[in-house]
Amino acid sequence: MNDHQDRFRRQIAFKPVGVDGQRMLANARVAVVGLGALGSTIAERLTRCGVGYLRLIDRDWVELDNLPRQTLYTLHDAEYHSTKAIAAASHLSAIDPTTKLDPIVADVTHKNIRKMLEGIDIVVDGTDNFEVRYLINDACVALGLPWVHGGIVGAAGQAMLIEPDHTACFRCLLPEAPPATAAGSCDTVGVIGPAVGVIASWQSLLALQWIVERKDQDPSKRPSTLTVFDLWLGDVRKIQLHRVPNCPCCHQKQFPFLEGKHSTDAQVMCGKNAVQVQVPSGIRVQLQDLARKLRGEGDVVETPFLVRFSKDNCTLTVFADGRAMVHGTEDPAVARKIYQRWVGG
Numbered sequence: 001m002n003d004h005q006d007r008f009r010r011q012i013a014f015k016p017v018g019v020d021g022q023r024m025l026a027n028a029r030v031a032v033v034g035l036g037a038l039g040s041t042i043a044e045r046l047t048r049c050g051v052g053y054l055r056l057i058d059r060d061w062v063e064l065d066n067l068p069r070q071t072l073y074t075l076h077d078a079e080y081h082s083t084k085a086i087a088a089a090s091h092l093s094a095i096d097p098t099t100k101l102d103p104i105v106a107d108v109t110h111k112n113i114r115k116m117l118e119g120i121d122i123v124v125d126g127t128d129n130f131e132v133r134y135l136i137n138d139a140c141v142a143l144g145l146p147w148v149h150g151g152i153v154g155a156a157g158q159a160m161l162i163e164p165d166h167t168a169c170f171r172c173l174l175p176e177a178p179p180a181t182a183a184g185s186c187d188t189v190g191v192i193g194p195a196v197g198v199i200a201s202w203q204s205l206l207a208l209q210w211i212v213e214r215k216d217q218d219p220s221k222r223p224s225t226l227t228v229f230d231l232w233l234g235d236v237r238k239i240q241l242h243r244v245p246n247c248p249c250c251h252q253k254q255f256p257f258l259e260g261k262h263s264t265d266a267q268v269m270c271g272k273n274a275v276q277v278q279v280p281s282g283i284r285v286q287l288q289d290l291a292r293k294l295r296g297e298g299d300v301v302e303t304p305f306l307v308r309f310s311k312d313n314c315t316l317t318v319f320a321d322g323r324a325m326v327h328g329t330e331d332p333a334v335a336r337k338i339y340q341r342w343v344g345g
């Protein structure tokens with residue numbers, strides 16, 4: 001038995017995986033979109049299972065209040081304002097240096113999602129907002145890629161494997177996004193770490209199962225099952241879904257999210273008193289130059305991945321790709337003005 005087989009011997013001993021399944025995991029290419037509470041746990045689980053290639057996509061940095069749930073990150077990451085994609089890759093390579101890791105610090109948008117999913121076998125959803133989920137759904141249905149949806153608020157969550165043309169898609173499940181106030185959010189309702197771990201592990205299991213079974217199983221027999229958990233009550237339910245006749249996405253192949261018809265250049269971050277501003281076209285941001293320019297105007301924190309500038313009651317965080325987060329306002333116009341004032345555009 002070689003080192004690789006020795007590491008995974010208990011997983012190989014589990015018959016549905018076996019030696020062949022372990023080889024398929026080693027050859028699998030998975031994208032994890034969002035590396036917050038769900039995504040960072042999923043990335044760790046899949047690395048530990050022996051998935052050979054992981055593309056790690058996240059736009060954010062690690063903060064102190066992430067640490068109760070986001071078990072991959074450390075206090076050092078929070079103090080150093082490490083971006084989640086880079087921090088995750090660093091911790092995962094310490095777990096298994098043979099895993100190929102491709103960290104991407106960026107916001108997933110209709111402009112870049114096709115490229116981000118290039119060469120990927122399956123996508124796992126670690127996001128926390130509906131707009132990105134609809135975008136992932138559009139892209140995956142358009143590209144014929146399976147994806148694993150998961151979501152959690154409080155101690156209640158859900159997860160589902162979506163295989164285009166075979167199972168219900170995300171818009172069959174939820175034709176329109178609920179209003180932000182109805183859906184609640186992790187900022188207003190809270191969320192607890194052990195519940196996140198259950199949903200993330202369930203999503204990881206669905207991805208693992210798809211990888212090891214895809215050759216043997218007829219995809220038309222793939223169950224269209226949403227699993228819903230109320231973990232505080234210890235309640236787990238399986239809901240059988242059906243593809244919705246005339247679903248605009250998986251039947252009519254209309255992809256408004258992928259075509260950018262639903263996206264905005266300034267996105268209000270619900271409950272965070274913050275707005276994300278996309279980089280205006282034509283603007284190129286050099287973080288070092290920007291930090292130099294802002295020093296003397298207010299407090300500046302500079303890392304290789306971001307520059308954070310605080311003045312009055314606003315904090316502006318600018319990433320290497322030019323995107324910024326403006327804390328201290330929920331008004332997109334104000335956020336854009338602050339961006340233009342200090343960065344340009």
Ligand SMILES: [Zn+2]
Nearest residue numbers: 169172247250
């Ligand atoms: Zn559908």
